[in-house]
Amino acid sequence: MNSQHVKATDDIVALSEVSKTYRTATGTTHALSPTTLNIRRGEFLSVVGPSGCGKSTLLTMISGLALPSSGEVRIDGQLIDKPYDRCGIAFQTSVLLEWRSVLDNVLLQFEMRGIDPAPHRAKAMALLDSLGLEGSARLYPRELSGGMKQRVSIARALIHDPQLLLMDEPFSAVDALTRDQLSMDLQQVCMERGRDLTVLFITHHIQEAVFLGDRVLVMTPRPGRIAEIIDIDIPRPRRLEDIGREKQAQYAAHIRETFTRVGVFRQSKTEQCEGEAA
Ligand SMILES: Nc1ncnc2c1ncn2[C@@H]1O[C@H](COP(=O)(O)OP(=O)(O)OP(=O)(O)O)[C@@H](O)[C@H]1O
Ligand SMILES: [Mg+2]
Structure with a gap:
């Protein structure tokens, strides 16, 4: 690069x-x-x-x-x-949905596009791991630090393999x-x-x-x-x-x-x- x-x-x-x-x-x-x-x-x-x-x-x-x-x-x-x-977009604030777990916030990308998220769960878990969020998939936004929330928002921006971030x-x-x-x-x-x-x-x-x-x-x-x-x-x-x-x-x-x-x-x-x- x-x-x-x-x-x-x-x-x-x-x-x-x-x-x-x-x-x-x-x-x-x-x-x-x-x-x-x-x-x-x-x-x-x-x-x-x-x-x-x-x-x-x-x-x-x-x-x-x-x-x-x-x-x-x-x-x-x-x-x-x-x-x-x-494209994927990440803003200054993480803009996560409080009532959805970390994993479900990331998978939202697929639901918004009318795609069944189930086949993408393993990929989402791997992406969360690679962004330093091992073991956090089941947590809710209120249970995360500011830095962790930002990592979730980056995972959400990347999960659908955008060519542009x-x-x-x-x-x-x-x-x-x-x-x-x-x-x-x-x-x-x-x-x-x-x-x-x-x-x-x-x-x-x-x-x-x-x-x-x-x-x-x-x-x-x-x-x-x-x-x-x-x-x-x-x-x-x-x-x-x-x-x-x-x-x-x-x-x-x-x-x-x-x-x-x-x-x-x-x-x-x-x-x-x-x-x-x-
Ligand atoms: N939707 C809008 N309606 C009217 N004016 C706007 C709108 N969005 C931005 N502006 C104005 O356009 C100018 C540029 O705004 P912009 O948000 O692009 O700046 P920025 O460089 O991102 O600033 P910052 O570093 O503070 O985020 C500002 O004067 C702002 O007030
Ligand atoms: Mg700005």
């Missing part, structure tokens, strides 16, 4: 001049500037950008849950003009140590699935974006546009121990510089004075 192993021409998602303007009772919000973007098959594309710059809007248009105001989204050449059912700040509600472990586990899942799984991963966390991404898409403030897309040339498996070190740290510093350049971060007064004096 390293970007160097992915053929540049083999794109799964193509956005062409896609923009979004919301109209509400109180006015209009230009959420996303016209954006052209290709997502490569099998890659892990991280997206970082300031709050309100249109990241979730971008994700919902790729999923077909919202339609662009202009431009078009295509997946495998197919125009997305309604919800796309070959869309993740919107999936780890932002869990503690820092759990977050690190979830990143490691997600990396493992992606390495196992290789080109069969493409991931779009939205985060506010620069180091997490670098740790997980084959590429990192950096966005400007609203109306969001692409400030730059950076290839993360670090072999896998990547190690948590290296997050603050060398290459990972250099990429993170570069992204912070880009955020300063596009006005996400303000320069400190001292830096401004030094710049003017120079």
